[in-house]
Amino acid sequence: MKPFGLLLAAGLASLAFSSAAIAADSGPLPAEAVKAAKEIQAKALAGSGAFDFVESLTVRVGPRLAGSPAARASHDWALARFKELGLSNIRAEAFSVDGWERGVESATIISPVAHHLHVSALGHSVTTPPEGITAPVVRFDTLEDLEAAPEGSLKGKIAFVDKKMTRLQDGGGYGEAVGVRGKGPEAAARKGAVALLIRSIGTDSHRFPHTGITRYADGVAAIPAGALSNPDADQLSRVLALGQPVSVKLVLSSQSMGPLSDANIIAEIKGRELPDEIVVVGAHLDSWDLGTGALDDGAGVGIVLASAKIMKSMPQAPRRTIRFVLFGAEEVGLVGAIAYAKQHAAFLPKHQVGTEADFGAGPVITFNAAVRPEAKPVIDAIGRVLSPLGIVPGRGPSGGGPDIGPMAAEGVPTAGLGLDGTDYFDYHHTADDTLDKVDPKKLDQAVAAYASFAWLAAESPVAFGPLEKKAK
């Protein structure tokens, strides 16, 4: 049960309070800025149009894997949207990314009883031979158990790591479980395995495998790696529990496409007083190939575009520049985000703050920020403006979102508008990440939060940073 309806009703009621109450509450923020932020929230809640952007992207483009023709179509789509909104300084900032394409994929238990399993290759997995790999399966509870297997003990075998992800509101179960996706192929190959299967990193019980990027280590054999859906991982475990040797045939015919061109798509509302100081509001434009990327990260793209639309509609621009960044190639290793931090390195000290929407379609339920101590009262005041939306303080400092990481490492302050991720990993990186999973009303609330936060960060009387660079 989510108390979202109640919270939203409470938020709308509080928006009807007088500006006297607002002024008393604005702390170090200019009262006019808080008034504008409340107007922005009211506009968003009345219908932000964010859902329409997600629909347009997922219908007119669909899945948009980094470097693919569809990713290029998504660039054109985003540039056209920014133009329609009348934003400034619209551009595509190019970078190079390693391309990869999924092919035929199947997994079948051959013996002791035949079962078809639902499998998808992990991103950047090498291919199996065309006839596939047929080998006995050895099961491990965790990556650590696999790493502890005796040297050579998996020679000629398929390693299967069956680690289950925990469902948590803040997605905390992901970090705990996802290690096997990145490190599993190397660990399995070190023990002699010919392929790796993992239980999907996901919280659902539907027969959708969850893909996601993996990586290979130099000097270790690169072996094909795939994820089984949760019910199929259950089934493989049950068949193993029968106590007889279990043999699986695995076909994953993916291929590397070499270096391809991709881009970050950027536009701005130019600041009226401090145009060189930048508030970054981001999302990522690329998606995995299995679904249409409605939640990951079409929803974030919708939040960014609808936020831009509402802020652009205000009678005057905020003090600082608001920069809308639709990052490319997030899914395959934050490639666009790293390129952004490099290309804008000289200007990162002038970045007031960075925040990204990349955790589904809302609502926003927590807020926190990593800023200079002098700016903390401003963050507290912004928190009070966000509170009527049903947003509470989050724990600890925020990373701001995956694509904010590379600039944060260089000392850019960050803000986290924490989206409710309870169901996010039911759909994340699966074929089932489609538009029907997006609730327009919840998305409107997220726009209210992101846009009003960005506005107030741009209106702040004090700079949020720069912070110390992080040790590498």
Next chain:
Amino acid sequence: MKPFGLLLAAGLASLAFSSAAIAADSGPLPAEAVKAAKEIQAKALAGSGAFDFVESLTVRVGPRLAGSPAARASHDWALARFKELGLSNIRAEAFSVDGWERGVESATIISPVAHHLHVSALGHSVTTPPEGITAPVVRFDTLEDLEAAPEGSLKGKIAFVDKKMTRLQDGGGYGEAVGVRGKGPEAAARKGAVALLIRSIGTDSHRFPHTGITRYADGVAAIPAGALSNPDADQLSRVLALGQPVSVKLVLSSQSMGPLSDANIIAEIKGRELPDEIVVVGAHLDSWDLGTGALDDGAGVGIVLASAKIMKSMPQAPRRTIRFVLFGAEEVGLVGAIAYAKQHAAFLPKHQVGTEADFGAGPVITFNAAVRPEAKPVIDAIGRVLSPLGIVPGRGPSGGGPDIGPMAAEGVPTAGLGLDGTDYFDYHHTADDTLDKVDPKKLDQAVAAYASFAWLAAESPVAFGPLEKKAK
């Protein structure tokens, strides 16, 4: 929200009442029989073992399409289970069924924008050419709209019927929506269509197509027919709504396998006084090929076997014979049920009642029966014994279940133990019909209901039938 936990708690509490209360309540039923029925319920609720049967069937056999080698494996599995339970008169009663096998299947929107769609062939669909069919799509809201299209208006086109199924506790939305699956190919072909796509007959919003049997009419071209998942039907409709011509490439490489042998698997607890009078407790052993048939109808098989186990454990047999029938080839047109009615035609007047569990994994929430007027007080008394399980009277007379239909047409009385079908059509006939969807506790409640009903029907002081034969 289902109040099942509360109802179950209430049921368990009432089981603790004294036998005096039971005697006062037993009406025309012998008090000893009611006492035995209550014992059966308590045993079932304490752990019926039904889930273990479903697990064994879905793990050791898996999907078991009528006439397939897996169906034959399921016969051996069921015969072995009946033997283990120590039942009598165990046998396979053979019949012939038209075999069919699914092949490669894919659907892609080619223009105006490329989209991969999730599709599955309807059962018994003819194949497309190996290169598929690429044609413009014409959308209809309903089968009736398709049937009203001008003659020849679909020449060279793919008809798409986009009728949505309503979610109802009793599955009532299915009957309203399913017509297009059986009659759609004929209707589309009559207008000149080269293929038919339908929105899945299902209530979920996941990318699983729902298969199910279709049929062709003599003298009308047989065209390939497939179901799109609900999100994919949404997507096709959205692309059509862009207003440009939409072209789809459809590949469905299924094939007919000719006449194959299948069987009903049968066993009995012989009645102690009226062994020639028969209470049929049924389920169907076959399943569709996409999932493992855990809900449809592994759950029913589990209910039947666990009911048999508990009834067999009672100190003495009931008055009449209880016959456990695991029907074959239900999914492809009630072929096993029709064979049973034919093979047992002479004995149908001695059938006390027929009931089937074929609507998922419980709980049972309603009870009704179609019997002679003289037997109604007995049915009312049985209803009072079932009531503590959380079971209320159902509306109108019951058909008893799909495989009971052919014997009911010959005048066999029927009883309906109505399973809660709220979620049933989320999984029905999809790849997602797997063991993780079965809740052992709910299944135990269903066993309590089916077994105690069957026991009391077998102990009834009056015959339930025969009824009039139904007009054909």
